[in-house]
Amino acid sequence: MSTATARYAGHLRTEATHVASGTTIQTDAPVDNHGRGEAFSPTDLVSTALGACIVTTMAIVAERHEWDLTSCTFEVTKHMSTDGPRRIAQIDVTITLPASLAPSERTLLERVAHTCPVTLSLHPDLVQNVVFEYK
Structure with a gap:
């Protein structure tokens, strides 16, 4: 079974449907690449997927x-990237967690964060800068 189906909606936009749930997301090309920037761009989704997966x-x-x-x-x-092919060069992720977590709990969660499936699936040349804040 497919994970998603999608269609080109015109004007540099797509609409994807999650097969199992029926939920939809739209994408738009970013303003700096001929789009209107009125929805997540495909590269925004990749970046957001990293944070969500972590x-x-x-x-x-x-x-x-x-x-x-x-x-x-x-x-x-x-x-x-500013040189070579257009691609994501770096993703900065700041995760804010409860200050009440004990040092051993923080250590375990931070270790797990660096082994999420999206982290492990992205190309090693893509810099992943993950910062943990406790508030």
Whole structure:
């Protein structure tokens, strides 16, 4: 079974449907590449997927240990290459976690974060700068 189906919607936009749930997402080319920037660009989705995967993987471990991560947030910043082919050169991810986590809990969650499937799937030349804040 397919994961998603998609269609080109014109004007540098696509609409994808998640087969299992029926939810949809739209993409738009970024302003600096002929688009309107009115939706996630495909490279925005890659960057956001990295942050979402890291937090999801950490949450799986947290649930196993009954640690509450519901206040966890993340922010991503994508940096495109300025030379050579257009590609994502660096993704900065800042993850904010509860200050109440013990040092041993933090160590485990940070280790897990660096082994999420998206992290391991991205090309090694893509710089992944992951920062953890505890508030």
